[in-house]
Amino acid sequence: MTVAALTPPEHQVSLVDESVTPVDFNCEADVVGLTATTAMALRAYEIADRFRARGVKVVMGGMHASALPREALQHVDAVVVGEAEELWPQALQDLEREALRPVYRHQNWPDPAGVPPARRDLLNPHRYIASETLQAARGCPFACSFCAVSSFFGRTYRTRPVEDVVAEAASLRGRPMILVDDNIMGHPAYATRLFERLADLKKQFLGQASTTMLKTPELISKAAAAGCRGLFVGLESISPSILARLGKAFNVVTQYRELVKRLHDNGISIIGSFMFGLDGEDPDVFNRTMEFAEQADIDMALFSIVTPLPGTRFYEELQREGRVIERDWSKYDGTWCTFAPRGVTADRLQESLQKIYRDFYSWGSILKRTWHRFEPMVWLINSIYHRRVRTWLYRTRQGVPYSVAGS
Ligand code: SF4
Helix, strand or coil: CHHHHHCCCCCCCCCCCCCCCCCCCCCCCCEEEEECCHHHHHHHHHHHHHHHHCCCEEEEECHHHHHCHHHHCCCCCEEEECCCCCHHHHHHHHHHCCCCCCEEECCCCCCHHHCCCCCHHHCCHHHCCCCCEECCEECCCCCCCCCCHHHHHCCCCEECCHHHHHHHHHCCCCCCEEECCCCCCCCHHHHHHHHHHHHHHCCCEEEEECHHHHHCHHHHHHHHHCCEEEEEEEEECCCHHHHHHCCCCCCCHHHHHHHHHHHHHCCCEEEEEEEECCCCCCCCHHHHHHHHHHHCCCCEEEEEECCCCCCCHHHHHHHHCCCECCCCHHHCCCCCCCECCCCCCHHHHHHHHHHHHHHHCCHHHHHHHHCCCCCHHHHHHHHHHHHHHHHHHHHHHHCCCCCCCCC
16 A cells, blocks of 8 residues: 555556455556565465566565565566665656666665555455554564564664654544554654654554563553554563574563553553474473463464574574475465474474464463453454464365465
8 A cells, every 4th residue: 555655646556455355367557566475475476477478567575575586586577675665666667668677676774754645545444354554663673583674674763753643543544553563662752752642543553562662661551542452562482592592582581471461451452472493492382382371361372483584584594504494485474384493393393383273262261361351352353263273273184275374
């Protein structure tokens, strides 16, 4: 929607999200722009191949193509590496002059102050539980080894003017907004100003933040006053040595329960993210993580096998060690083991992941974690996941691909 907004007005844009709408391969188009996560990259290449077979030019951007432009260029005419501001209008101009270059790359990080409001009119809101997404800033001050955010967006925190974000938020309809920033509390002074202004709108929102928010507890209450009802937090592991290995030693395991309690006291639910498969992990970690998640009343959780996504330090490390064993990108969704683990087999890791999902989203565990704090949204998401997990396990046994994380 943001790239559509960056498109000069003389061009007509239609937007297709294949997770809800099929692609019309016969549509009239001068150029097809594609973006895809690593897990969707092969599908994006299939789409590109079909359009190019008709003579339609294809330009690809996004994290995967930015990390591996040479691979993407086997299927597309041009790759926009990094953020699209300036580069996408430039690519369109070159296309009109029939002088499209294979790679577009910015010299400096674009200033997000110039980002126009997203073209939400191009999506059908009825196809989504939440389509009111909004971005306030880009980048993250941290550099966790498995995460592509700081290599893609940089380690500086680049913010949009608070007034612009608030004006865009005010234009959204009544549903809860999703602030898609990777770490909405990464810059406490900016977050404070933003939350104070958002509070006037009396809207609700969900977002993502790091555990470092505990250092400025007043920020949590300001987020709640601004309408925050849920936060996705990368807890990653309950083992300090594994966190150190991930470059995430700023997560303090002994403070996890306090963090959850403080969020709950402010009416904010937590979606905790945990990953498994790191060197040095003991096999009992799945049981201990399950026990912790239940005792700490984690509302919802995403579990994954750590995945060497191109563009991350973790990928480079494993590449150097010759341990990346899977090149089928569709398996890079966190449910498959794509590298040679140490001290455990890949099959065992995958079975343990399936078990923790089954246990965490069993009705018994859902009740145990949520009965004393009834939140309709938490119940709804837990019951959706209860069903998704069972469908995922069934389809996995049948050998049919299905992503438990969904979209
Ligand atoms: S995992 Fe979170 S805290 Fe770490 S670099 Fe990525 S966005 Fe930042």
